[in-house]
Amino acid sequence: MTVHIGVIGAGAIGADHVRRIGARVPGAAVVAVADIDPARAGEVASGAGARVLPSGLDVVTDPHVDAVLVTSWGPTHADYLLAAIDAGKPVFTEKPMVTTAADGLRIVEAEQSSGRRLVRVGFMRRHDAGYRAMKEVLASGEIGTPLLMHCVHRNATAPETYHSEMAIRDTAVHEIDLIRWLLDDEVVSAQVISPRRTSRRFEHLQDPQFMLFETASGVRVDLEVFVNCQYGYDIRCEVVGEMGTVELPHPADVWVRSGARLRTPVLQDWSERFAAAFDDELIEWVASVREGRASGPDSWDGYAVAAVTDAAAESLGSGEVLPVLLDKRPAFYG
The missing domain is CATH 3.30.360.10 (Dihydrodipicolinate Reductase; domain 2)
Known part of the structure; x- marks a missing residue:
């Protein structure tokens, strides 16, 4: 099974993760990209053979997207995570998960209501x-x-x-x-x-x-x-x-x-210092999505931080x- 990933945010870390998934993460493919800058989204998507979608919410709801990778600006994370939880899709978010504890508690409560742990937070140093x-x-x-x-x-x-x-x-x-x-x-x-x-x-x-x-x-x-x-x-x-x-x-x-x-x-x-850790965390996340289990730093960790x-x-x-x-x-x- 190939996990089809939609990426929200095509900045430096988003582009780096798209390249990483294509080159080093087995069993995964980026199929959709969205960014506030459509030209930037197009540039990153073209390198992966992915489609450009109008917005991050379009990425979450796209029926061809199995799992969501959030690499947008920190204050936007909460809405995308809540949407992914509502859609029942696993979601990996770069740090910080959220920029306020109040938003973190919203994520924790929504996830508990869903009955599934769907959120993984990119605290990649745990993989160093x-x-x-x-x-x-x-x-x-x-x-x-x-x-x-x-x-x-x-x-x-x-x-x-x-x-x-x-x-x-x-x-x-x-x-x-x-x-x-x-x-x-x-x-x-x-x-x-x-x-x-x-x-x-x-x-x-x-x-x-x-x-x-x-x-x-x-x-x-x-x-x-x-x-x-x-x-x-x-x-x-x-x-x-x-x-x-x-x-x-x-x-x-x-x-x-x-x-x-x-x-x-x-x-x-950071890209030199923690390249292997970034590889390892995404490999583990994709494997957990494929196997239908939770793994790694979760939404409680994101809220506590x-x-x-x-x-x-x-x-x-x-x-x-x-x-x-x-x-x-x-x-x-x-």
Whole structure:
């Protein structure tokens, strides 16, 4: 069985996923594409031999589409996810699932009413070999009970359209999901501290930002988000336990000792760093659609992350420590 996929959103990540499905994901084919820019949709669709449809809702309701891939602008996700749930179609959404916890709760409630888990969220770092190795070490108990977690998320530059709240709602969402997944714990408070700004940023942007979180079990987490660091794409993570530490490995590359210097290349963007993880998550999603089962990060995960980003976004203005307002997890999500 070939899973026929309709794609909503033909920007950078949407186009990348269309190419990925055609080249690396067995048992799947992109058959429809929609974008707010019809010319862009046509360009991406032509490379896949797919049709261009007038809107995202047309993609969801098209009878030739078995499953939906949402890669549009974050604030549009909720309506497309609700439509897919209503149509009974599996739907993969890029992060963030939604941009507010209220919308996340709407998704969770609609999915429960449908009686099926149809939503999968693109927290692809759960598929990265390094993070999976960290998860195994933590589960083994080798470093003891986790006490602290340190995270770094740096990009070389950010476009003028990038604003301060996006550092929380679009960038930090990966680390927030990883806090929950690696520690198997919910985040209960958030604080955002605004340090001295880099001069290499647009005036409207607070960059860098320093975020502090606490989990239900008392683990303290710090996260640096710096999206104009200039030198490259740099992702780091370390968990400190009672008896040791576990740290995310740097991407494998050669180290050259020459001319009294030690050097290694620095990756420049997310597509290089997490290509294999993107491949793996879509391969797993398509397999689960074909087999009629749920898999991977679900709508509860998307909602829980949105609840954290709501608190952090409010703290961005005040610097206060704010509680994360999260409903009780339903048994429907295990």
